[in-house]
Amino acid sequence: MAASRLFRPASRLLSAARPAAAPRTAFRATAAFQNVARRNYASAGNVKEMTVREALNEAMAEEMEQNEKVFVLGEEVAQYNGAYKVTKGLLDRFGDKRVIDSPITESGFAGLTVGAALAGLHPICEFMTFNFAMQAIDQIINSAAKTHYMSGGIQPCNITFRGPNGFAAGVAAQHSQDFSAWYGSIPGLKVVAPYSAEDAKGLMKAAIRDPNPVVVLENELLYGLSFPMSEAAQKDDFVIPFGKAKIERPGKDLTIVTLSRCVGQSLVAAEQLKKKYGVEAEVINLRSIKPLDIEAIVKSVKKTGHMLCVESGFPSFGVGAEIMALTCEYAFDYLEAPPARITGAEVPTPYAQKLEEMSFPQEDMIVDYAAKLLRV
């Protein structure tokens, strides 16, 4: 328990008579965030639609424009415009010195980009999918995440690992799985999982600017979805700070904590909950997995008394497990029912379409679980 208080500043926040301002020293905003453009939720202004793919592309292009140390390297990123077209047009705009096609060697090019980061550049390392990053996991975990610490702080590693993660349709077990918990468990890494186009742009830009290694877990099925971009988000200085969740939908009866693609599913489920049971669910989009905004969860649970986590990783030792544990550690006394989680199924992702659907969270599943949790 004592260790928990030492290492989890949130517990001190909760036990303090008057909560102090954000005590997350480990993840305090760095110099790079001095000019954070705080998003103004109220501004309607000049909103335009943008796909997640376009937002990621714009974020990279803007950062490459502003900082010549930034470059992109990966398989198919240049001439082919990226396997999922996220790097479209970057080769034409920035040339082949900054948009580089790699041989098929994940451990090779991940190692090369880590080396470039250790030498002072700010690489963006694209994995065709995070399934293939498994071939480079040693470079990400043992080199990128740890060199700053092991070098006594003299060796910064400003690198961004990005690519699609999690559920993808019709590609079976070795191409369709969620690695959020893997990266989220590593000290030294920061891990974000954007949902909307604004998330994608703001988090990607923050990731590139952040002096630490950041893993950006995108989702293939979100790339083509359009979202409104506020006027602030359209600007080239728009970044979203890490460790701050976003309340996508306010509510008073149930807190749904979720991330990435599951945010959209949870929002649909929340609407159905309202229609079917008159229940108001609050949907929290975590945006970042590490650091994790436990304050936002606790604050919401204080209001609703119920917590349901929705994520698509495997159930054991996952993001859902962590969020339930944290909720119990810091908000137990506010819970009116045991917290619950909806996760991916404990099975290598099946190829069969119906089984595949069933092995990841679905909207009606969220509605049913929420109803059970709330006993409505």
Add this chain to the structure above:
Amino acid sequence: MEFIRPSEHNAIPTYRVMDQYGQVINKELDVETSDEEALTLYKNMVCLSIMDLLMFEAQRQGRLSFYMMSAGEEGIAIGTASALTPADVIFCQYRETGVFMQRGFTLDQFMNQLFANSKDYGQGRNMPVHYGSSDLNIHTVSSPLATQIPHAAGAAYAVKLQNQQQSDKEPRVVVCFFGEGAASEGDFHAALNIAATREAPAIFICRNNGYAISTPTRDQYRGDGIASRGAGYGMDTLRVDGNDIFAVRRAVKEARKIALEDGGKPVLIEMMAYRVGHHSTSDDSFAYRQKVEVEDWKRRDNPITRMRKWLEGRGVWDEEKERELRSVLRKDVLKAFEKAEKLKKPAIVNAFAGVYEELTDEAKAHIAELKDILERYPNEYDVDQYEGGLDSLTQALEKKQ
């Protein structure tokens, strides 16, 4: 002091038995293949190309989720398989459908896998073209690139021990396929080095088809292809014209002999080809290469037309036979296609089985719960579309540990 400058060395030559006009280069050696066997090889190559075209179209119509064609590389797979013994173990990457075909994987078996029906050996758990057959000693295709190369080194080491222990049986080798792109992965280097140091009887076959999805070989490596790496690992190495099926066969037969010499050692063969098709149905290769380049290659040289020229030169083949063969094979493929599409889906128990050797207690509880629901609401669920209906669940629950 003299640095070794690879650029000043001549490129490793490419071994050929016949030229691109189907003329045998060394008449004394000839092709070491009977007309009858040659016709079988030719028919298999044509069959593969027809199946590829039909299944590519079927994918475009949305009848399966994914497909990969072998166009331009039929000779490598079929030629290699024909030069091995059936007991030799094979690890494929994903563009070696011809290996399965030559070893006797039937059109029905291909279609069952592609449509993931009840007769699919993979129980519907894999993407299309991830074939596997224990009867044919071919390991199931695995998606992550290059992981099969170290596996092949390990299997070859196991086979080496078996060869020593079971001297009454014919010794075996392990054959591993991969592309020139996969040879950039760390796994390739680790595998060749460990195979060399452990003296494992493995034949590593690189299909160098010019492209790794969109990446051309000039962005993939700077040495003399993949063959130049063999010497670095102390390995006997050969470069072969992959469009020349007779050269492929002779190379593999010779490699097999070398691999079994003195208790075993690995061999590397680089087979040169051109990937005529797109990388897969998820790729449009005209985004990064000219259509005319592909058409040129198709016209100029490929394993099927080259062998046809040879057969015609022998006087055992003509236009009429060609037309008839194509028409028969097309019908055969479509027949298997229709049959497979109509077969039932894999038994319901496969939704739970296979994660571990034995069903866990938890999985059994899930099965019992599902069975209970399906029995209580028979009108809500159509269990007849699955092999055996509810039977597989009943059997799984009755089975003693």
